Amino acid sequence: MLGYMNAIATRSITRLINGALAIKPLANFAKDRARTMMIKRAETIGVYWLDEVAKLRSRGGDDGFNSLWEKERAEICDRTLTYPDYYHTSFHAYEEGNLGWEAAMEVTVAAKAVHAHLWPEGDALGDIRLRQSYIDVLQEQLPQVPGTIVDLGCSTGLSTHALQETYPTANITGIELSDYFLTVARYQTDQSQEHAITWRHAAAENTGLVDNSVDLVSASLLFHELPTSATVDVIREAHRILRPGGHFTIMDMNPQSEVYAKLPTYVMTLLKSTEPYLDQYFARDLHQALMDAGFSKPGQWINTSRHRVIIAQKPA
Ligand SMILES: C[S@@+](CC[C@H](N)C(=O)[O-])C[C@H]1O[C@@H](n2cnc3c(N)ncnc32)[C@H](O)[C@@H]1O
Known part of the structure; x- marks a missing residue:
């Protein structure tokens, strides 16, 4: 009886929140408050959100935002690319989704702020610890140092840089659909003077890379942002570009x-309102999808209280 009452209460709360989020001014109010709180919390743990974003924005002087960034975006943008329909939607409470400067300037600090709370320390190093926990599994499980690596959905390069620091001799390509994110990724790489990474404006399901040419394809925090049909296509593409014996x-x-x-129902509902494909991701059997595409039976490792690492091999 109690379980039944709880289920009814949960459904009512979810309906209430979804109803409120459907009313634009209310949704905007909630979004602004959540955003202000997130920035304040970030600043208290040493993620200097406002300064870091201001530095990026003001680069190149007063008109730098419009001229310099736009000039570099034009250089990196593949104008022949057609964005998949599922990508033209709001993500992470940015109305224009990933296709805009605001999201591009904030995505790195936002990742640092969100990942801080994965660890008891709750500090600005949380994102680095998350990357390291993934890398630790790769170093333990991959039989060889990869010579060619592709990072699918590389965003502004946090995952790509972690791979490059671990495998400094590898040729690394970051694939990303948002030319805004990719422009920031390239700028941040030039700044730190690392080995060159190739940044490629493309869809993960259609990378344009050669068949059987890659040792390691990595997808860090990409799949929860994909609807099911795109998931199948991305896995198929990873299988196509990997050399026999290579790893995804x-x-x-x-x-x-x-x-x-x-998680309390209202928190989950709010989370889903910023992650349009989360329900599909949670319902999906990634292991089966990998095997359906021709990978051998994948292994899984738990790297944080909320994350997992899956490794699949293309048969040799
Ligand atoms: C949550 S971010 C993860 C970024 C990064 N890999 C990391 O670990 O921090 C997901 C990224 O995937 C990109 N993305 C989503 N769908 C994509 C697709 N079909 N092809 C390429 N990139 C995609 C998004 O634009 C976003 O930058």
Whole structure:
């Protein structure tokens, strides 16, 4: 009886929140408040959100935002690319989704702020620890140092730089659909004077790379942002570009994590309102999808309280 009452209460709360989010001014109010709180919390743990974004924005002087950034975006943008329909939607409470400067300037600090709370320290190093926990699994499980690496959905390069620091001699390509994110990624790489990474404006499901040419394809935090049909296409593409014996490694949210099971309904509903494909991701069997595409039976490792690493091999 109690369970039944709880289920009814949960459904009512979800309906209430979804109803409120459907009213634009209310949704905007909630979004602004959530954003202000997130920035304040970030600043208290040493993620200097406002300064870091201001530095990026003001680069190149007063008109730098419009001229310099736009000039560099034009250089990196593949104008022949057609964005998939599912990508033209709001993500992470940015109305224009990933296709805009605001999201591009904030995505790195936002990742640092969000990942801080994965660890008891709750500090600005949380994102680095998350990357390292993924890299630790790769170093333990991959039989060889990869010479060619592709980072699918590389955003502004946090995952790509972690791979490059671990495998400094590898040729690394970052693939990303947002030319805004990719422009920031390239700028941040030039700044730190690392080995060159190739940044490629393309869809993960259609990379344009050669068949059987890559040792390691990595997808870090990409799959929870994909609808099911795109998931199948991306896995098929990873299989196509990997050389026989190469590995596809995935690090993402773990649907089996107790943390998600215990999240209050209203928090989960709010999370889903900023992640349009989360329901599909949670319902999907990635292991089966990998095997359906021709990979051998994947292994899975838990790298944080909320994340998992999946490794699949293309048969030799
Ligand atoms: C949550 S971010 C993860 C970024 C980064 N890999 C990391 O670990 O921090 C997901 C990224 O995937 C990109 N993305 C989503 N769908 C994509 C697709 N079909 N092809 C290429 N990139 C995609 C998004 O634009 C976004 O930058």
